[in-house]
Each structure stands twice: as structure tokens, then as C-alpha cells.
Amino acid sequence: MIPTIPQPRAIRAAYTAYIVLFFIYLALPLTVVAVFAFNDSQFPSLPWEGFTWNWFFGDKDPMIGVFHDRAILRAIGTSAFVGICVSALSVAVGTSNAFLFNRYQFRGRGLLYVLMLMPLVIPGIVLGISILVFSSTLANAAWDGMKWDITALRPGLTLVVLGQFSFIATIATLVISARLQKFDRTLEEAAMNLGAGRLTAVRTITIPFLAPALVGAFVVAFLMSFENFNTTLMLVGSDAPLTIAMFDRLKEGSTPLLNAVSLLLMLGSSLLALVMITFQRRAA
Amino acid sequence: MRAQARLGFILLLMPILLWLTALIVIPHIDMFLISLRERVGVGEYATSTANYRTFLGEPLYLVTFARTAIMAVTATFITLLIAFPVSYYIAKMIKGRLQSALFLMCLVPFWVSELVRTFGWMILLRETGLFSNLLQWSGLASGPVEMLYNDAAIMVGLVYTSMLFMVVPLVTTLESLDDSVIEAGYDLGGSGPSILREIIIPHATPGIVSGSIVVFMLSLGNYLTPTMLGGKDSLWFTELIYSQFIVRFNWELGAAFGFMLLILSSVIVWAMLRLTGQTLEKTMG
Numbered sequence: 001m002i003p004t005i006p007q008p009r010a011i012r013a014a015y016t017a018y019i020v021l022f023f024i025y026l027a028l029p030l031t032v033v034a035v036f037a038f039n040d041s042q043f044p045s046l047p048w049e050g051f052t053w054n055w056f057f058g059d060k061d062p063m064i065g066v067f068h069d070r071a072i073l074r075a076i077g078t079s080a081f082v083g084i085c086v087s088a089l090s091v092a093v094g095t096s097n098a099f100l101f102n103r104y105q106f107r108g109r110g111l112l113y114v115l116m117l118m119p120l121v122i123p124g125i126v127l128g129i130s131i132l133v134f135s136s137t138l139a140n141a142a143w144d145g146m147k148w149d150i151t152a153l154r155p156g157l158t159l160v161v162l163g164q165f166s167f168i169a170t171i172a173t174l175v176i177s178a179r180l181q182k183f184d185r186t187l188e189e190a191a192m193n194l195g196a197g198r199l200t201a202v203r204t205i206t207i208p209f210l211a212p213a214l215v216g217a218f219v220v221a222f223l224m225s226f227e228n229f230n231t232t233l234m235l236v237g238s239d240a241p242l243t244i245a246m247f248d249r250l251k252e253g254s255t256p257l258l259n260a261v262s263l264l265l266m267l268g269s270s271l272l273a274l275v276m277i278t279f280q281r282r283a284a
Numbered sequence: 285m286r287a288q289a290r291l292g293f294i295l296l297l298m299p300i301l302l303w304l305t306a307l308i309v310i311p312h313i314d315m316f317l318i319s320l321r322e323r324v325g326v327g328e329y330a331t332s333t334a335n336y337r338t339f340l341g342e343p344l345y346l347v348t349f350a351r352t353a354i355m356a357v358t359a360t361f362i363t364l365l366i367a368f369p370v371s372y373y374i375a376k377m378i379k380g381r382l383q384s385a386l387f388l389m390c391l392v393p394f395w396v397s398e399l400v401r402t403f404g405w406m407i408l409l410r411e412t413g414l415f416s417n418l419l420q421w422s423g424l425a426s427g428p429v430e431m432l433y434n435d436a437a438i439m440v441g442l443v444y445t446s447m448l449f450m451v452v453p454l455v456t457t458l459e460s461l462d463d464s465v466i467e468a469g470y471d472l473g474g475s476g477p478s479i480l481r482e483i484i485i486p487h488a489t490p491g492i493v494s495g496s497i498v499v500f501m502l503s504l505g506n507y508l509t510p511t512m513l514g515g516k517d518s519l520w521f522t523e524l525i526y527s528q529f530i531v532r533f534n535w536e537l538g539a540a541f542g543f544m545l546l547i548l549s550s551v552i553v554w555a556m557l558r559l560t561g562q563t564l565e566k567t568m569g
Contacts, residue, residue: 029404093299100296123505126542130311166307227397262400269395
């Protein structure tokens with residue numbers, strides 16, 4: 001079926017209807033979450049008790065809003081911190097990997113490339129437990145051998161960052177490699193003919209060309225880190241990132257506070273995505 | 285110059301080697317070694333296959349393992365069936381502005397966390413939820429209907445959560461199919477179904493495979509959706525791993541479970557690649 005070949009109207013109509021239904025299905029859960037953030041009730045469900053901003057700005061029990069809930073605010077801060085660390089690490093390693101695979105032919109290159117893709121086909125929870133197990137082996141060895149207590153190797157933010165980085169680095173590598181492949185290497189040679197050293201050529205020509213991909217990889221890494229659940233769940237210590245904190249709340253029973261946090265998350269990530277898209281538009 | 289290139293090569297090789305060995309390869313070897321350990325006394329361990337024997341000997345574990353695998357495959361299949369017509373519509377039926385707008389609309393729900401998406405389904409499906417109220421209001425049901433806490437709810441959640449990862453690769457591969465090839469198919473007397481079978485699906489195979497692999501992995505390793513939407517009888521294998529590690533503190537058995545999950549996912553991904561004649565580099569890279 002293709003627009004240039006005429007089709008019976010009934011089939012076309014049915015197809016369009018299916019697409020409309022699909023988008024309703026996509027939008028429904030998020031719309032519901034957003035709408036109930038404004039319900040003046042203790043539960044995010046019907047009946048509708050009237051409109052309120054209290055789940056955002058309320059400061060009195062039983063309606064403490066997001067902006068007055070210390071635990072949630074701290075969790076947002078933790079998530080942002082973890083996200084920035086993971087993104088910075090992933091973009092750095094991803095750039096290095098992209099150059100390695102793009103510029104060098106060496107023995108074991110194919111094997112290394114497949115190994116680099118592996119984290120994508122390992123379930124997140126398995127990544128989490130394997131890092132948990134290994135870090136405790138190391139920590140126990142350090143304690144038994146030298147009586148060193150290395151807290152960074154116990155469940156906590158360091159392990160969360162490493163755990164998320166272990167698979168987000170692959171994504172960053174793929175995003176940056178895709179752009180580096182489109183780069184015309186003669187530009188670099190031209191710079192070197194004009195007297196630039198190798199590093200100067202890369203810094204002034206190649207890196208600016210890669211900039212949209214670097215920003216893109218950073219944003220994608222940040223979003224993936226922010227919403228990661230499986231790997232984080234196994235490695236988390238006492239400082240819970242937002243997804244874990246929300247999950248704990250949700251197990252106790254949900255209030256529209258969670259809807260309010262979710263709505264803020266939606267706005268935040270849409271904003272980030274918008275920044276990324278405009279940045280890439282300008283580059284293209 | 286040669287020495288400099290060599291130095292650059294080594295400097296670029298360091299981060300990837302450090303990352304892959306310290307965070308992927310060695311931890312998995314260590315996990316495997318721990319899974320082969322059996323506690324024989326306080327702080328004393330012996331090497332044995334006891335944990336794997338426990339896994340094979342306990343019907344609950346085996347049943348959960350098989351159920352998780354079957355449901356993850358089913359979820360992948362349903363996602364593919366729902367996503368294919370949509371991707372084809374976006375890639376081939378519309379052009380320009382509308383095309384990029386619809387594509388973007390497919391991505392939007394996935395910029396928010398899985399937790400929020402699952403939470404949305406809880407609000408819709410629960411006893412006091414929207415669907416239940418809608419059914420009562422329309423007179424189709426006389427009392428509140430509980431649609432949460434069963435396998436169907438898990439399926440709805442899994443399919444919804446992984447939709448994006450199917451749509452994006454499908455749209456990308458379908459877009460690269462030249463319209464004139466499909467037109468030629470019609471000119472040569474092909475019908476809708478035969479063109480789908482002979483032209484469109486073969487061309488879209490890399491996209492179908494990479495989408496299916498990612499969706500399958502995400503469903504198999506999912507913890508959130510089964511925990512929140514599933515009921516007492518719908519245990520997921522990841523929940524077993526979690527409870528061995530965090531609740532029971534039996535890391536040896538938990539590691540064995542983790543290893544079984546890894547083997548299961550590797551076997552199914554490998555089989556999928558073999559059956560369709562694809563490679564990991566081609567579909568994922």
C-alpha cells in the first residue's frame with residue numbers, strides 16, 4: 001500500500017483510524033497522570049474533587065506539594081548529580097571510542113566492537129548485580145588484606161554512577177560514531193597542510209563538527225541515567241535517586257504528589273529534548 | 285609521526301579496555317564464580333553446583349523462568365504487530381512536516397521515566413480507575429472492575445513501555461525502501477499481501493530484528509512493570525533475583541539466577557540473529 005497507488009476508501013479510512021487510535025493509546029496514560037496532579041483529593045483517581053495547585057505548592061499536611069517535600073527535592077538533586085556524572089563520563093569515553101574505531105585498523109577490532117555492543121544485550125538487573133558482586137569482592141579483599149574500608153565500593157552513588165555508565169557508554173559511542181563517520185577527513189589534512197599539529201587540527205576542525213553529536217549524546221545519556229531503574233535498584237545505598245524514591249512512595253500508596261512530580265519530569269525532559277533538537281537543527 | 289600515532293592509539297585504547305574489563309567482563313566472571321559457591325559453614329565456602337541444582341529442583345523457580353521467557357517473547361511479538369503498521373504509515377504514507385511531527389509524537393512518551401508510564405496505567409486500570417468508571421457509567425458493568433494485578437495488565441505495560449524501541453528502527457529501515465520498488469511490485473501484478481511478504485518485510489528485516497532484540501531484552505529484564513501491574517500469581521524472574529539479593533541476602537543463589545537470565549537472553553538473541561541471518565554489528569551498530 002502506497003499513496004501513489006489508489007486503494008479503496010474503506011481501507012484507507014480504516015488505516016487512518018488505526019493510526020489515530022495508536023496515538024490516543026500513546027497519549028492516554030501520560031495525560032491521565034498530568035491531569036490528576038491537579039485533583040483536590042488524597043488519591044489520584046476519580047471522582048474529580050476540583051482543581052488545586054496544592055500538590056505543587058501546598059505546605060500544610062495532608063497536602064504537601066512537590067516544592068515543600070524535602071525528600072523528593074533531595075532525590076531530584078541526587079538524580080541530577082548522578083546524571084551529570086554519567087553523561088560526562090559517557091561522552092568522554094564515547095568520543096575516545098568513536099575515534100578509536102573510526103581511525104585505527106588493528107587486530108581484534110571486530111571482537112572489541114562486538115564486546116562494546118554487549119552491554120545493550122545484557123539485562124540491566126544483571127549488570128547491576130554483577131557490579132555489586134564484584135565491588136564487594138574487591139571491598140572485602142581490601143578489608144581482609146589491608147584493613148582498608150573503601151566505602152566507594154559499597155552500594156551507593158559511586159556504584160550507581162559506574163553501573164549506569166557501563167551501558168550508557170555504549171549508546172554515547174554509537175551516537176558519536178555515527179556523526180564521525182560523516183566527517184570529511186580531507187578537512188583535517190588541509191588544516192595540517194596549513195601548519196596545524198595533529199591535535200590542533202582535531203581540536204579546531206573535528207571537535208566542532210562533532211559538537212551536535214556530543215550535545216545529543218550528553219542529553220540522551222542524561223535522560224537515560226535520570227530514568228534508569230533496574231541497574232540503579234541493585235546498586236543504590238542510602239541516597240535514593242528520584243526513580244527509586246518515587247517507587248518506594250508508590251509501594252506505600254500513591255497521592256497526587258507523585259502525579260505532580262511526574263508532570264514536572266515530563267516538562268523537564270521535553271524541554272531538554274527541545275534544546276537538543278534545536279541545537280541539531282542549527283548544526284544541520 | 286609513527287610513534288605519535290602509536291601513542292594516540294594506545295591512549296584511545298585505554299578507556300575502552302578499562303571500561304569493558306572492569307565493568308563488564310570481570311564482574312560477570314566474578315558473578316559466575318560466586319554462583320558456583322556453596323556456603324558450608326560460617327565464612328566457609330566450597331565450590332559446587334548446588335545453586336544450579338536448587339534452581340533446577342525447585343518448580344517455582346523453573347516455572348517463573350519459563351513464564352518470564354514466554355511472556356517476554358509474546359510482548360515482543362505484540363509490540364511488533366502493533367508497531368509495524370504505524371511505522372509503515374509514518375515512513376511511507378505521509379511526507380514532510382506531518383511525517384516528522386508524527387515521528388516526534390512517538391518519541392515523546394519515552395522521554396519520561398518508565399515509572400511514570402507505569403503509574404499512568406495503574407491510574408487507568410485500577411478498581412477506582414478511569415476504565416472501571418467508564419464501564420460503570422456506560423452500564424457495561426454493575427460494580428467496580430479491577431483490571432490491575434494480572435498478566436494482561438503486565439502485557440499492556442510491557443508493550444507500552446517498549447513501543448519506541450520498535451518504532452524507531454522500523455521507521456528508519458522502511459524509509460530507506462524506495463517507493464518505486466513497491467510501485468514496481470504492483471506493476472508486476474503483485475497484490476497488497478504479496479508485496480508485503482516479498483518486498484517490504486525482507487527489506488525491513490534488519491529493523492525488525494534490532495527492534496525485537498531491544499524490546500525482548502527490556503521485557504525480560506523488566507522489574508518495575510511486573511511488580512507494579514502484576515498480581516500475586518504473576519511473579520517475574522527479576523523479582524526472584526531481587527529477593528535473593530536484597531531480601532534473603534543469598535548472593536550465591538541470586539548470582540546463579542542472574543547467570544541463568546543472562547544465558548536465556550543470549551540464547552534467544554543469538555537464535556533471533558541466526559534465524560534471520562543478521563549479525564549484532566549490523567543490527568545494533
